[in-house]
Amino acid sequence: MIRTGVSVCCLVFLLSSTLHTGLSGPLAGKEAWDYVEVRDGAHMFWWLYYADSQSADFRDLPLVMWLQGGPGGSGSGFGNFEEIGPLNRNLEPRKTSWVQAASVLFVDNPVGTGFSYADGPDKFATNVATVASDMLVLLRHFFTEKKEFQSVPFYIFSESYGGKMAAAISLELSKAIAQGTVKCNFAGVALGDSWISPLDSVITWGPYLYTTSLLDDFGLADVSSAAEAVKKAVEQEQFEKATELWSVAETVVEQNTNGVNFYNILTQEPDEKVVALAGEDYISLQTRRHIRPLHGQSLSELMNGPIRKKLGIIPQNVTWGGQAEEVFSSMAGDFMRPVVDVVDQLLEAGVNVTVYNGQLDLIVDTMGQELWVKKLKWEGLPGFNKLRWTPLDDPVSPGVTGAFYKTYKNFSFYWILKAGHMIPSDQGPMALQMLKMIIQQD
Structure with a gap:
């Protein structure tokens, strides 16, 4: 339908x-x-x-x-x-x-x-x-x-x-x-x-979540600790490591908030939680967290179906959003x-x-x-x-x-x-x- x-x-x-x-x-x-x-x-x-x-x-x-x-x-x-x-x-x-x-x-x-x-x-x-x-x-x-x-x-x-x-x-x-x-x-x-x-965003996650009642004292300590690790990597200009630690910090936030929505703290839905899978690399995890929400199934069907047909110039081997993970991965060292x-x-x-x-x-x-x-x-x-x-x-x-x-x-x-x-x-x-x-x- x-x-x-x-x-x-x-x-x-x-x-x-x-x-x-x-x-x-x-x-x-x-x-x-x-x-x-x-x-x-x-x-x-x-x-x-x-x-x-x-x-x-x-x-x-x-x-x-x-x-x-x-x-x-x-x-x-x-x-x-x-x-x-x-x-x-x-x-x-x-x-x-x-x-x-x-x-x-x-x-x-x-x-x-x-x-x-x-x-x-x-x-x-x-x-x-x-x-x-x-x-x-x-x-x-x-x-x-x-x-x-x-x-x-x-x-x-x-x-x-x-x-x-x-x-x-x-x-x-x-x-x-x-x-x-x-x-x-x-x-x-x-x-x-x-x-x-980026660092100013990460180091304020804990205080922001705490003041909006989404972290308790233990959660604030956990998130602040994870943010400090990111800060250290950034200060040492280890930017790819900082990107990986940023992903870790997000996981710590999710664990302590029961899966808060990073894009709007008041709109969490049960199926919006992203749980890190064992053995999953952080690039794939971040793609699921931050790219896939922009490429939802219904939007993907629209873009790769009727819109693709309307535009009429998209090469046959190109899929809308098909290279998104490679884009994110390539920019990880600069992120x-x-x-x-x-x-x-x-x-x-x-x-x-x-x-x-x-x-x-x-x-x-x-x-x-x-x-x-x-x-x-x-x-x-x-x-x-x-x-x-x-x-x-x-x-x-x-x-x-x-x-x-x-x-x-x-x-x-x-x-x-x-x-x-x-x-x-x-x-x-x-x-x-x-x-x-x-x-x-x-």
Whole structure:
């Protein structure tokens, strides 16, 4: 029955070239997608939705690129159909789609993520420097092919590990624009629940869980001990070992909390618990913990079935999400490296930087985000710290606080209430309001 329902909805979706699927759906012919070979044997997939606004032409609205986490999570799948795209997983119009306010570009990165693919094991990226270099090739190609977007404000929005990649990409993009090798109107980067300083996240897991009554004194001691082991490895710059110890720390958290959901501490379901299997290597375990939730069975069936057919350019030997574990494994040595210095460079260069975080997120808890923000060497930080935050009403519940925010010069921070790691999924109206505030602040 589920497959039949999806097929019926998908028939509507596949006819979108001649029919309008609804207020939040794509306009006729207002989508585009393609591959870019960013290195020999390394192919990246992108999917563009032109802004669908009744009050403005797409040329008068910004372009937003969305980067998913993992690494290995697919933006063309999860970000698109579970968070901000015009249609949800059941191919019904999404009322809080970001396509109402901006054109949206989903890119499956790093190479091997989603519909992106690598021809061989040596083609996967092993660090964010390569990720940024690959993305610059794609963006150069995109803005050359889609000249109509060269002058519109261009923003990079991200989630989780996507934020770490977004920071590095933004810095390289700024340099490329200055050098004239990429022509676009780069307007800012937004880092959502982002893996900017992994250690600051890990060392605050214990205190966060303790204050939310998810650890007792014994559990706090266990989690703190596991976090200290991660800290020692990071301080010694043993980053691959730190990634493995991070996995151990997550297991300790699970054991002491009866399987808390790392993405939203209030939404644990019985089948969400991930228990380490005897003899299982940590890469496979982390793939099950953090990639598989982004590639759920129903989403995988949609992407590898009707969507694959719609797109019509996916090579026969490529499966959506088929190389996700290799993507994560290849990045393991770079995974725990911080990029706080990159954010500092962005701020000093005058790039608009926004940090936003979900109140109920554990994997990248807000306490950890605030820790690394306080370490910034940016000259505007003292001024930012002197500001009190401003409350924002929940868009669907006037009079009820949905978020707080602070803005000083080119830096903003949004605290999103009642949201976990995937803010647009948990609090869609609030996420859409935040988007509009960010892209209109200039």
